[in-house]
Amino acid sequence: MATAETPLSFPVLPLSTESTGNRCSRSPEPMSIDPFATVSGTREEILAATYRALCDHGYADLTLSVIGDELEKSQSLIYHHYDGKDELVLSCLEYMLDYLESTLDETVDDPRETLEQTIERVCTPVDSDPEQSVRRVFIELRAQAAHDAAYREHFTRSDRVFRDWLQSVIEAGIDSGTFVDCESGRVAEVLCVTLQGIFFRRTTVTTTAWLPETSDELVATLEHTLYAPESA
Amino acid sequence: MATAETPLSFPVLPLSTESTGNRCSRSPEPMSIDPFATVSGTREEILAATYRALCDHGYADLTLSVIGDELEKSQSLIYHHYDGKDELVLSCLEYMLDYLESTLDETVDDPRETLEQTIERVCTPVDSDPEQSVRRVFIELRAQAAHDAAYREHFTRSDRVFRDWLQSVIEAGIDSGTFVDCESGRVAEVLCVTLQGIFFRRTTVTTTAWLPETSDELVATLEHTLYAPESA
Structure with missing residues (x-):
């Protein structure tokens, strides 16, 4: 099954605010943050096929042959460029993270809205099938990281990108007087792990009933x- | 390899405060919370062997034969009682959770100390090999839950036990005037997912440098x- 559509999303990681309602859509719009929306060149086509194959089949059942089936070109190209499944998956993850980093807003117009949108995005209990597939794959890859140093390196970098972005939003808020002066790095760290915990739990339990109140309580804690006080 | 020693721990889940320094020890002391410390009967022996095999080999490489190797009795007993690996693992998880529930303190003498000890326990960056194995196994089983409804049911119950215990600690603190009046269920929910996020991340990244400041910031947020105010 080869398709040009890619379920776009970086679980937990922030996206530019324009794309809030657009995550995991299978029909990306112009403001999409799909890193594979405009693939050019063999390497990107192989990585896009890897991502589609991951979402469709999961990590455990992924093989080079399955990835080849997603590729619109000759499968032999994969063997020419990559030695194995993990080299491909890690290249795919790094490519997506590089893309995400390049799209992160350097200016934060409304730090408070940005934080609350991020919380809302992680806590919204409406799940589409593609989004659930992506969540499951990322939990699988995290489990792989527990055993495999190369994946641990990737997720260490990935977490740092997310945490640093949260810190930059908090510092923008301190600079503008919207937020109180605080240890921005520590506040970002706790918010980061809390959002990861929500992502982790919601993907591995049967109910989403706890999500709205968790979101509300998290925002109440930020308040x-x-x-x-003067910005309330 | 058959051994009566069991690396004891319930990742994230709370243990009675007496056993704080005793988690994952391979030589349980009298106050141990090891659910397999005093196994009696064939069923418990099989479940203890399952847990040892899980910790030693991980979920992916677990087979009935590997579990049989951990059993000090005839392997055929396993086939007599259980149909497959997942039935065994789920029985093992349920048994451990039942045991944990039965040991949870109903009275909380010092709610503040209890919460801070729980945070410290999840955030302490000193890792022993057995503890790391247990963490990895629980991430693997959570990843399995992302794909398998029976595991999702288990972790839904497991999370509820943890969350409800946190809520009971918070309510004890409200009753005694140590804590302010608050929506105890929501506060417990956020603390629960935050601790799960810490557990999830620390098991899948290369550094523990962020753990002490995360712990401090979490306690500062509770403050x-x-x-x-009058209890400070």
């Missing part, structure tokens, strides 16, 4: 600890 | 939002 208590981070938002400047 | 701001939960601790009664």
Whole structure:
């Protein structure tokens, strides 16, 4: 099955605010953050096929042959460029993370709205099939990281990108007087692990009933600890 | 390899405070919370062997034959009682969770200390090999839950036990005036997912440098939002 559509999303990682309603859509719009929306060159086509194959089959059942089936070109190209499944998956993850880093807003117009949109995005209980597939794959890859140093290296970098971005949003809020002065790095770290915990749990339990109140309580905590009283 | 020793621990889940320093020890002490410390009967022996085999080999490489090697009795007993690996693993998880529930303190003498000890336990970056094995196995089983409804059912119950226990600690603190009046269920939910996020991340990245400051910031947040000013 070869298709040009890619379920786009970086679980937990932030996306530019324009694309909030657009995650995991199979028909990316112009403002899409799909890293494979405009693939050019053999390498990108192979990585896009790897991502589609991962989402469709999961990591455990992934083989070079399955990836080849997703590729619109000769399978032999894969063997020419890559030695094995993990080299491909890791290249795919790095490519997506590079793309995400390149799209992160350097200016944050509304730090408070940006944080709350990020929380809402992680906590929204409406799940589409493609989004659920992506979530499951990322939990599988994290489990792989528990055993495999190369995956651990990737997720260490991935977590740092997310945490650093959260810190930059918090610092923008401190600079503008929207947030109180605080240890931005530590606040970002706790928010980062909390959002990861939500992602981790929602993918591995049967109910989403706890998500809305968790989201509300998280925002209430920010109101208590981070938002400047005069900005309320 | 058959051994009576069991690396004891319930990742993330709380243990009675007496056993704080005793998690994952391979030589359980009298106050141990090892559910397999005093196995009696064939069923318990099989479940203890399953847990040892899981910790030693991981879920992916687990087979009935590997579990049989851990059993000090005839392997045929396993086939007599259980149909497959997942039935065994799920029985093992349920048995451990039942045991944990039965040991949870109903009275909380010092709610504040109990919460902080729980945070410290999840955030302490000193890792022993047995503890790391247990963490990896639980991430693997969570990844399995992402694909398998029976595991999702188990972890749904497991999370509820942890969350409800946190809520009971928070309510004890409200009753005694140590904590401010708050929506205990929501506060417990956020603390629960935050601790799960820490567990999830620490098992899948290369560094533990972020753990102490995350622990400090989490306690600082409780000071701001939960601790009664007069109790400080």
